Amino acid sequence: MTVFAQQDNKAPTKRSAARPGRGGYWWYLVPGAILFVAVIGGPLIYNTFLSLTKWSGVGSPRFIGFGNYVRLFHDSVFWTSFKNSIAMIIAMVIIPTLIGLLLASVLFDYLGKRFGSSGISVLRAVFYLPQVLPVVVAGIVWGWILRPDGAFNAFLDAIGLSGFTKDWLGNPNTALPAVMLVMVWVQIGYPVVIFMSALGRVDPEIYEAAEIDGAGYWARFRAITLPQIRPETFVVALTCTIAALKVFGPIYALTRGGPENATNVPSYFAYYTFFKKLDVGYGAAIATVLTIIIVLVAVGIMQWQAASERKELSGS
Amino acid sequence: MSVPVLTTADTPERSAGQRLADERAVKARDRLHRGAGRWVVLAIITFGALLMLIPFGMMLLNAFKSPADYSVNGPLSWPTEFYTNGLVNYWNASDYPLKLWNSTVIAGTVAVLAVAISLLNAYAIGVGRVKGRLWIVALFLLGNMIPQEALVYPLYFFAKQTGLYNTKLVVIIIFVVIQSAFGTYLLASVLGTFPKALLEAAALDGANRWQILWKVVFPIVRPTLSVLLIFFFIWTWNEFFIPLVMLIDNDTQTIPVALASLQGDRLMDAPTTNAGALISLIPAVIFFLIFQRTLTRGVTAGAIK
Numbered sequence: 075m076t077v078f079a080q081q082d083n084k085a086p087t088k089r090s091a092a093r094p095g096r097g098g099y100w101w102y103l104v105p106g107a108i109l110f111v112a113v114i115g116g117p118l119i120y121n122t123f124l125s126l127t128k129w130s131g132v133g134s135p136r137f138i139g140f141g142n143y144v145r146l147f148h149d150s151v152f153w154t155s156f157k158n159s160i161a162m163i164i165a166m167v168i169i170p171t172l173i174g175l176l177l178a179s180v181l182f183d184y185l186g187k188r189f190g191s192s193g194i195s196v197l198r199a200v201f202y203l204p205q206v207l208p209v210v211v212a213g214i215v216w217g218w219i220l221r222p223d224g225a226f227n228a229f230l231d232a233i234g235l236s237g238f239t240k241d242w243l244g245n246p247n248t249a250l251p252a253v254m255l256v257m258v259w260v261q262i263g264y265p266v267v268i269f270m271s272a273l274g275r276v277d278p279e280i281y282e283a284a285e286i287d288g289a290g291y292w293a294r295f296r297a298i299t300l301p302q303i304r305p306e307t308f309v310v311a312l313t314c315t316i317a318a319l320k321v322f323g324p325i326y327a328l329t330r331g332g333p334e335n336a337t338n339v340p341s342y343f344a345y346y347t348f349f350k351k352l353d354v355g356y357g358a359a360i361a362t363v364l365t366i367i368i369v370l371v372a373v374g375i376m377q378w379q380a381a382s383e384r385k386e387l388s389g390s
Numbered sequence: 391m392s393v394p395v396l397t398t399a400d401t402p403e404r405s406a407g408q409r410l411a412d413e414r415a416v417k418a419r420d421r422l423h424r425g426a427g428r429w430v431v432l433a434i435i436t437f438g439a440l441l442m443l444i445p446f447g448m449m450l451l452n453a454f455k456s457p458a459d460y461s462v463n464g465p466l467s468w469p470t471e472f473y474t475n476g477l478v479n480y481w482n483a484s485d486y487p488l489k490l491w492n493s494t495v496i497a498g499t500v501a502v503l504a505v506a507i508s509l510l511n512a513y514a515i516g517v518g519r520v521k522g523r524l525w526i527v528a529l530f531l532l533g534n535m536i537p538q539e540a541l542v543y544p545l546y547f548f549a550k551q552t553g554l555y556n557t558k559l560v561v562i563i564i565f566v567v568i569q570s571a572f573g574t575y576l577l578a579s580v581l582g583t584f585p586k587a588l589l590e591a592a593a594l595d596g597a598n599r600w601q602i603l604w605k606v607v608f609p610i611v612r613p614t615l616s617v618l619l620i621f622f623f624i625w626t627w628n629e630f631f632i633p634l635v636m637l638i639d640n641d642t643q644t645i646p647v648a649l650a651s652l653q654g655d656r657l658m659d660a661p662t663t664n665a666g667a668l669i670s671l672i673p674a675v676i677f678f679l680i681f682q683r684t685l686t687r688g689v690t691a692g693a694i695k
Binding site: 098099100101102103105106109110112113114115116117118120121124131177180181184185188189195197198199200201202203204206207208209210211212214215216218219221223224225228229232259262267270271316319320322323326327340341344345348349354357358360361362364365368369372 | 428431432435436438439442443445446448449452464465466507508510511513514515517518519520526529530532533535536537538539540541542543544545546547548563564566567568570571574599603624627628630631634635645646647649650653660663664666667670671674675677678682685686
């Protein structure tokens with residue numbers, strides 16, 4: 075009885091100590107919340123409002139309803155820029171993920187076991203290097219390499235292919251593939267690093283057992299590597315797709331969306347409309363559509379991941 | 391590369407089978423260190439890595455070339471003299487020490503403040519388990535996901551109204567929020583698994599919440615915080631879009647914006663462009679060399695959640 079009584083006595087004090095505490099934690103969110111509303115929440119809402127107006131940035135915005143969106147729908151530049159976003163997804167998500175998978179598994183599973191891990195980490199660092207550099211600076215170097223008098227044409231001349239030299243970034247037919255090449259170069263190290271550390275998580279005995287049982291490299295790649303690193307594959311797909319839809323710096327440094335919008339992307343299109351054409355309402359509409367697409371794509375990929383995890387759980 | 395396949399079912403005795411398996415394991419390990427195949431694969435991958443380095447090689451080759459040399463011999467030739475005027479010219483034209491200072495102040499302040507805000511937010515969400523925490527985390531994740539284009543005009547307009555336009559402060563405030571949105575998302579899940587026993591022990595000793603945060607939680611999550619700090623620093627250092635819009639003159643611009651705006655003026659010849667790119671890349675390469683291990687590990691910490 076005494077024990078119960080003691081507990082009864084203690085319970086209210088404990089609860090009363092916990093109660094104000096629960097409220098007390100809210101204070102820790104205050105600075106973050108104020109900053110969030112000022113820099114992200116407020117501006118996002120205001121931008122959405124601006125997308126319903128006509129405004130040059132001076133005077134007061136004039137409400138025009140969905141006029142900007144109707145105009146956007148009929149604007150071929152808008153469609154071109156989103157078509158180019160798909161090209162960016164190919165160059166920044168699909169190609170780097172596929173090459174990255176192969177590189178990571180060769181580096182980790184094949185070369186790592188034969189030459190030791192220190193040499194391998196140097197190779198990994200080389201592939202990763204473009205990821206940590208200011209992408210605009212790298213873009214400016216590439217812009218010079220691909221110029222008519224740049225290093226790439228000089229190389230073609232040197233190996234006797236002078237007939238193929240051209241203004242790679244100035245020609246509407248080659249500008250987009252050239253930009254895509256640069257983006258593959260920028261992006262490739264990210265999946266390599268993520269996949270390699272994912273492979274580090276896999277129990278080496280699984281590989282050894284498979285190898286002893288006579289499984290060749292490809293059999294191991296398909297039966298062990300791919301399923302083991304599926305969570306990371308989703309992370310790479312999600313983060314790289316968002317990055318591809320947002321890409322701005324390299325386009326600014328390489329082509330400014332030209333020639334004839336051949337490399338224009340939504341973010342550059344919005345920037346140009348805001349700050350060069352001073353058509354703020356229209357720029358806000360472009361940015362709003364881009365935001366909606368990014369959120370939808372992100373939610374879609376997360377749903378896909380959740381579904382695949384469920385399938386895996388019920389399957390095994 | 392084909393390996394003879396033996397099944398253990400063939401061996402009648404267990405001990406014999408075991409011995410055979412051991413032998414095979416030794417053979418497999420031996421095989422790893424023999425054969426020409428591995429050299430071919432190594433050569434292919436090394437060739438790929440060298441291809442990755444070509445742009446840097448081209449940049450180095452031409453950063454030390456005089457404009458006259460470049461126009462006569464082109465981009466591929468070895469420099470006829472060790473020409474450093476391109477570097478000196480860019481250093482002076484961009485007032486490089488000032489740009490380095492601006493980049494350092496902005497990225498350094500953002501990294502420290504964003505980590506602090508992330509920790510406070512994550513403490514309330516992960517340890518405090520405030521109501522609606524899932525929605526709060528989702529909101530922060532959304533804040534990190536949305537394109538900066540959807541924020542830039544209102545931010546630009548308000549910055550002009552408040553006199554913050556073209557100051558380092560406005561860029562710092564904006565990136566503290568954007569980076570801490572990611573940091574909150576990451577740290578909240580780390581602190582969500584924080585050992586309860588430690589918190590309760592500290593509470594029994596009479597520590598209040600503020601003391602628990604700094605004396606118990608902070609020391610334990612410090613390794614994670616330092617990874618975040620390094621990432622926030624480098625991400626902010628490399629940012630381009632918002633600094634391009636907000637910072638318009640020599641006194642405030644960061645290293646990447648300065649190079650892009652000087653290059654945009656089309657006043658720079660090819661050697662100066664390369665020299666400018668070279669000195670603009672050097673700080674980032676130094677960070678990379680110092681933090682290589684953290685960076686390659688930290689990316690993963692972010693990936694696994």
